[in-house]
Amino acid sequence: MVDEAGDRDESSNVAIIREVYDSENAHETFEYELERALESECSLIVIEPSKLGDETSRWIAVGNCLHKTAALSGLAAIVTGVLWGDRPYICGPLGFTAIITCGLYTVSWQFDPCCQYQVETDTSKLPHVELLAVLGPSSPTFLVRKDDTRRRILHTTITLAALSITAWRVYQAFK
Template identity: 60%
Template sequence: MGSTGKYFKYSRTFRAFLSTTVRRHNITPKMNEDLCYLSLLSKVQDLFITSISRSKIRELNPKDVAIIREVYDSENAHEAFGDELERALEAGCEIIIIEPSRLGDETARWISVGNCLHKTAALSGIATIVTGLVWPDKPFTYTPLGIVSFFCTGIYDISWQFDPCCQYQVNKKTDILAKLPVYSNLTSSSPVVLIRKSDFRRKLLHTCITLASTLFCVWKLYIVYNK
């Protein structure tokens, strides 16, 4: 189905939710237009977004889902779990379900490291520009922030972006797991679910912010020390 077909498909879904919400919550045309709009928006938005996510899951090929089973059949079971996870990451599976709790926690923490680098680089870069505008004659307030942003971006772009985990995020929506076609075959009640998401936009965002904050620092320092 092309992009146009998907658009009309989701439009029909949205209209169906819209009419259902109007009947369920007794929203009539006599109501104030603004109140009607706000009521519809708050009631329908989450339902509509959830329906799109679920439709994508239903269309997912079972071959794109990798499950790391918690089966201890040897003394080196933990190493086998890690090797299986690496193969799934390198294969680029859309969804990876990790049943072993130890491996799942370690993977989730490792992914959080990359997220922390991204957020720290972006936020410290923005803080650099803000503090530089507020206190232009005090380079000790914004220069350290600029260094932190440059350092975090450097680590992310030089090291983290080549890790296969950078393309995955931990899923925190429990209802999505229940909609997977392999859910009934899981042996763990609380597995860690990884969903493949491109990090191109994140890299572009923090790289642009860091570049801007670095140039801003250099410009401000040049002005301060050449007065």
């Protein structure tokens, strides 16, 4: 658990969610502590409970997958729409995939505080390596706060361009 005095360092903005089972609803307590750490925008969150760490890692992986799918299918729709303008059946599904995945990301993940974090597996890249000595023998999950503004702008811009090219190519095909 994160307690304000011992486990939160305000100068370095780090939160450690300790795996302490002191009640029968400890998992809910861990989730509450994670929510508190996410809302306070800590630069590093260390999650010791493996179940919560796995759930959080999977949630972040799904958001990353949606982002990458939107960006890559959007780029593919743009390229195929420009190169093969007479074949809208190629760029159409790619553009539709980009629109759907970008929409899902925007609706489901954009306002989630967890989307501001990435799972860091290489402990040498952690901003506060001295904290590793404090941790127990468990293998915690490390969440590092990253600014995703450029990433959001990138996949939204690509998706809008893909939508424009795809719509234009489909319009030309049925004209």
